Amino acid sequence: FNLVKGIGPSRLRALWVYFDHNMEAAWNADPQELLSAGLGEQALNTFLKFRKEPNLDPIFDKIQRAHAHICTLDDDEYPTLLREVPDGPPLLYIRGRIFPEDDLALAMVGTRKASTYGLEIARRIATAMAHAGVTVISGLARGLDTVSHESALAAGGRTIAVMGNGIDQLYPSENRALATKIVEEGLGAIVTEYPPGTPPLAENFPARNRIISGLSLGVLIVEAPKSSGALLTAQAALDQGREVFAIPGNITSPNSEGTNSLIQDGAKLVMRPEDILEELKMSRYTLQTKQAVKSIVPDSPEEVRLLEIIALEPVHLDDISIQSGLPIHQVASMMTVMELKGLVQTVGAMMFQMSPNVDLDSFNDSL
Template sequence: MRDIYNRRNSIQWIQQEDIEYPEKLRPYKGMPKTLYVLGGLPDPSRPSVAVVGARRSTSYGDNIARQFSAELAANGIQIISGLAWGIDTAAHTGALEGGGETYAVMGCGVDVCYPAGNRKLYDWILQEKRGGIISEQEPGRPPLAGFFPARNRIISGLADLVLVVEAREKSGSLITADQALEQGKDVYVVPGRITDELSRGCLNLLKQGAGLADSPETLLEALHMTKNGRCKNRKNGKVLLAKDENIVYSWIRLQPVSLDELVKKTGFPTTKVLQTLVLLQLGGHIREIRKNEYVRTDSRIIDGEVFSNRGVTGKGEDN
């Protein structure tokens, strides 16, 4: 990681080979080789939700985005958006009002506040140290139309789930949703009236199988989180997981297992296994002891030997 200083802020310059580069972006092709950051990056150990939607939103859409983001942030979920007018602005504002963190992915340099009218929100994020400003564009670079569709892949890549609130039939929000689906992420949609132009994009996503977001609790449930910010996936001592998570988890023992072994055993693509491993780590079920080697959390490693709560299992044994 390298530091570039301007007159006001320290801009972090993070390259793919740096340890600080977001792990959630690494599995995907075409991600930026360099990220510029003011403030911080999302905590990889906590869930993140991208909230996107129309720039010319309605008061209904703004209120919903603000309410959902505030509720999610209050329960430990990080909110990611693009600092644009409309739904983005409402999402960032709600996250801050909910006492959480929010991250704005820009289509310009991180030291350029765009739109300029969102300067108060931009400063609120940085001055209160409640998130960060992120971009693949060099500092000082002005916003250009082509930068905005490109930045959407970063928004979806940093998120565990994407929420769309109001979108026209053709809109940038649908690009983010498409990117999320290609990355294997869940997409949820807030319903609107079928006669509204701003509902058409959302209705099309619902037809394609997107989830219906009728409350913040629906999203917490999708992330396996409770309203107190804790993981909601144990009952009577047994781990309760979604189907794909359960398949990957079943192949992880007290002995370390590599990413390559998990891909071979599950038959899943590498990207899908990586995404599932992130969810299992977020849920506290597994941990990465070395690069791309995983064990269940009810084990501990001492001098290369694996110990469980029941004692040593030894080297090379399958528990």
């Protein structure tokens, strides 16, 4: 279906819902049933011609050569946040892997012709997000996208790049090494909804932007003129109920007209990384509350060690440091990251308690 002209994400999702997630049944359905499911006459005729003589081998060959795989709405790997987007893609082509922890994500976008100021701010924010365990989402474009991806990787964090072309092409060509690094070092993924062979057409990028925002709890516009496509990503974020952040810029600089305008319209002004982290914490909590809150398992023995101290009652940061034998600055840093992950809750000034849905037993059983 993804290869049939006239069957876009909305119609594909409608088929998925109508046929109760059974796309094989949709493929074999009679024409009248397909019309009832939402296909128009023209799309139906195109599909029926395609169904008579489908030649999928070249497509699968391209996917295999790109070391990619297909992920559908029914797959566990399909991102939780993107699943909530009404017009989200029913199918993704992915190089690399997307993990549940990537739900804690910030999108960073902006102009391809960034100033020195914009590039430095992007570097600082992406580095801070990586240190806090936040996945950085961007579009692999020149300028701010590139710096956001590179800085997250340099800080040991995860990053996901969303393309507006087929998974068998890496665009722009100068970022092939960056894309390869993201995948081969196991620190993220390259994602697209477009089938192999799709060129990077200008008309693809507005649709690509909704995936960038859909993968994220919030979108940061670092630097953007009024005509920037990054503002479309901000609008997509608003439509999806995501947070929108913006970096204030020089009021005489055309490069900052878009971001300054966003702030005037209500985007959260960002002066430091903590401004973003506080909002993401609240969004993360809301997300966990909306979902059928799954048990959260700590990632390391060090996290378990701290959680065991605060499992029964709130404990002050100083006492956690004393009982764990760890320096207070290390404990403070770990608590910030663990709070973002949903492992701990702040219940007073410098007081922490383990979140009720943490499963310590599962971690111990995995050892």
